Amino acid sequence: MKKRLIASLVVGVSMLGMGSVMAQEPVKIGLVIPLTGATAVYGKDGKAAADWAAREINEAGGILGGRQLELIYEDEKGTPQDGVAGVQKMINQAHVDAIIAGMNSSVTLAESAITKNKVLHINPGAQADAITNQGSPWLFQINNTSSTNANVFHDYLIHGMKPKTIAYMGENTEFSKALLENLQGKLKDSDIEMVEVATYDVHTTDFTSILSRLKAAAPEMLYVVDAAPARTAQIWKQVRQMGGFPMEVQSAGTVFGPSITASEGAMEGVISGDIFITDGSEGEMLDFIEKARKETGGEPNKVTMVVYEAVHILAEAMDKAGTSTDYQKISDTMRSETWSTPRGNLRFDEKGRAIAPYFYIQEVKGDGVTLREVFEVQ
Amino acid sequence: MELLFQTVMNGLVLGSGYALVAVGLTLIFGTLHIVNFAHGAFFALGAYVSVQLQSFGLPYLVVLPLAVVVVAIIGVLIEVLVVRTALYDRPEHGSIIVTFALSQAVVAGLVLLVGPDPLPVRSMFSQISLSAFGLFLSAQRLFIVVITLLVLGIFGWWLKRSVRGQQLLAVSQNPRGAYYSGINVPMIRMLSFLLGVSAAGLAGGLLAPIISASPTMGDAYVIVAFTVVILGGLGSISGALVGALIIGLANAFFETYVSVSWTPALGWILVIFVLLLRPEGLMGQKDLNRH
Numbered sequence: 234m235k236k237r238l239i240a241s242l243v244v245g246v247s248m249l250g251m252g253s254v255m256a257q258e259p260v261k262i263g264l265v266i267p268l269t270g271a272t273a274v275y276g277k278d279g280k281a282a283a284d285w286a287a288r289e290i291n292e293a294g295g296i297l298g299g300r301q302l303e304l305i306y307e308d309e310k311g312t313p314q315d316g317v318a319g320v321q322k323m324i325n326q327a328h329v330d331a332i333i334a335g336m337n338s339s340v341t342l343a344e345s346a347i348t349k350n351k352v353l354h355i356n357p358g359a360q361a362d363a364i365t366n367q368g369s370p371w372l373f374q375i376n377n378t379s380s381t382n383a384n385v386f387h388d389y390l391i392h393g394m395k396p397k398t399i400a401y402m403g404e405n406t407e408f409s410k411a412l413l414e415n416l417q418g419k420l421k422d423s424d425i426e427m428v429e430v431a432t433y434d435v436h437t438t439d440f441t442s443i444l445s446r447l448k449a450a451a452p453e454m455l456y457v458v459d460a461a462p463a464r465t466a467q468i469w470k471q472v473r474q475m476g477g478f479p480m481e482v483q484s485a486g487t488v489f490g491p492s493i494t495a496s497e498g499a500m501e502g503v504i505s506g507d508i509f510i511t512d513g514s515e516g517e518m519l520d521f522i523e524k525a526r527k528e529t530g531g532e533p534n535k536v537t538m539v540v541y542e543a544v545h546i547l548a549e550a551m552d553k554a555g556t557s558t559d560y561q562k563i564s565d566t567m568r569s570e571t572w573s574t575p576r577g578n579l580r581f582d583e584k585g586r587a588i589a590p591y592f593y594i595q596e597v598k599g600d601g602v603t604l605r606e607v608f609e610v611q
Numbered sequence: 612m613e614l615l616f617q618t619v620m621n622g623l624v625l626g627s628g629y630a631l632v633a634v635g636l637t638l639i640f641g642t643l644h645i646v647n648f649a650h651g652a653f654f655a656l657g658a659y660v661s662v663q664l665q666s667f668g669l670p671y672l673v674v675l676p677l678a679v680v681v682v683a684i685i686g687v688l689i690e691v692l693v694v695r696t697a698l699y700d701r702p703e704h705g706s707i708i709v710t711f712a713l714s715q716a717v718v719a720g721l722v723l724l725v726g727p728d729p730l731p732v733r734s735m736f737s738q739i740s741l742s743a744f745g746l747f748l749s750a751q752r753l754f755i756v757v758i759t760l761l762v763l764g765i766f767g768w769w770l771k772r773s774v775r776g777q778q779l780l781a782v783s784q785n786p787r788g789a790y791y792s793g794i795n796v797p798m799i800r801m802l803s804f805l806l807g808v809s810a811a812g813l814a815g816g817l818l819a820p821i822i823s824a825s826p827t828m829g830d831a832y833v834i835v836a837f838t839v840v841i842l843g844g845l846g847s848i849s850g851a852l853v854g855a856l857i858i859g860l861a862n863a864f865f866e867t868y869v870s871v872s873w874t875p876a877l878g879w880i881l882v883i884f885v886l887l888l889r890p891e892g893l894m895g896q897k898d899l900n901r902h
Contacts, residue, residue: 269719271827273727434874436831438822439628441621441752442866448747449614463729463825470821474740474749495729495823497737 259303263323265334270311275336278536281529286544296552313343330557335359338408357543361407365584373585382485383415385592386506396454400429400447403458454480466495473499500597508589509535513604521575613745626859627759633839633851635810641846642783642803648710651829652717653808657815658824671734682812690804721826732819838878844892
């Protein structure tokens, strides 16, 4: 009897010891982002934001009883095949507790087919509705969907800017197709005519022929849909060289500092929209922007914000759920709670989509954008 | 009618940009029998060196020739350290692997050193747009056409009229025979590689004010350059120019009147069509016994 008691005590103390060892194991989060390739600027800003968020959480004591966050990076290079390879590595080799991946819709669609029912996946930036329409129970999206942004932005183009004719040019991707469909649907109930539609391969660098064709149609508005900063700068430079258009618009959520700088003034006056803007910000958003400048060493943008939010919301959800590996429990927690972020309170719907409370219409001025109008998103 | 003339002009201008990238590629293949997949990397290097030189306050017209010199120096180093050891007198598939690896290393190096953000190259021509009879042409593109014709003209004259040019042709036709005739084959090979990559660097410096410098900027151009070179005939300088103009015009017309999305396939379709009728390319010569 005495021997049994001693044995039980030894086992019990060992298990306590094991518990404390387990509490020290880091929570591994895999980030599959474009560190090279045409969208590498998103990866650079995303990494800076993720490192900052993890640092904040770890300095505050970590999660789940003191466990630190460990971020592991893989380069998706802006291509679906490398994105797939990246998430596979995270799941099979790095054995991460969760994945944050998604800057480009085509890449994220491919990645989410791999992560479905295998691992918790947070998509910070990719917008295509098709990503969350898959119904993956453990997939969440921080950025607005294309349709949410498009509904507000296209309403503004049609009822706010009121062009008589529109010419559309966009990259041949899921993102662009979704926006084109949304716009064509809304134009049916208006007097505005879409006079030209031109889609191009993502490897295109010379847009002169396309722009010549669009100019020949004499539209009042040129609407450019492109998510790659380098290509965006090229397009607008070439638009300027062709003499420009009376109204010039770029797809919501795709105008960034690097493309404005590289365009050397060619984007001046271009209208766009986003869920993030520095001009006119106040309160928590202003605090976030000032802190981000110090912590990331650069000018914050939407990528900074959505990746920062992704890391924080994921960590808080794991902490509230009391687990880093019971994905159903974490997902239920994410859907049932309200999350405090720099842009206000966020909630996730049944498809795992967060809806930003505000949408900002912006105009390119100098090296940045200025606020033109604010819409509250329903 | 205006659109037709604009399309013809766009095609010729587009083609001249392709020609400058392609002529370097065809020279390297014609003389060295190396399929240079790193050609796009030298194109990007030309653009990035231009960015760096401009940051010292140098004007564009000074930056451009200096960028070519710097790319040439880098080319010489790579020729001595990599190409000479790994690629000469070896099977051509080896050059595909080595030059592809080189291109990936250069791109990764650019991202590491300079970052992934697109960077502008300022030219006094890029903000000027010329317009007449309803047609538009940017001054930078006109500058590219002028420089391309000048460079190709001088190069063609040099190949035909100078001793070194003749030696280069001799080495491209029969390196062993050239060696036995007393030609310094290693030096000629280095010269060919240097000229080839310098042309790519010049093209990068000329096009950067239009497309901005980015690490992967050479990828699309090197693919088109390959279609141009195969179409015009591997190793043929005049073929590179003719092929470039054909591809430029075809792309411009297809994009304007048919579909933009199918344009990447168009060049390859033209290549297959021409090779079926004339396997050596439009202006290439049938393969001679090089031993």
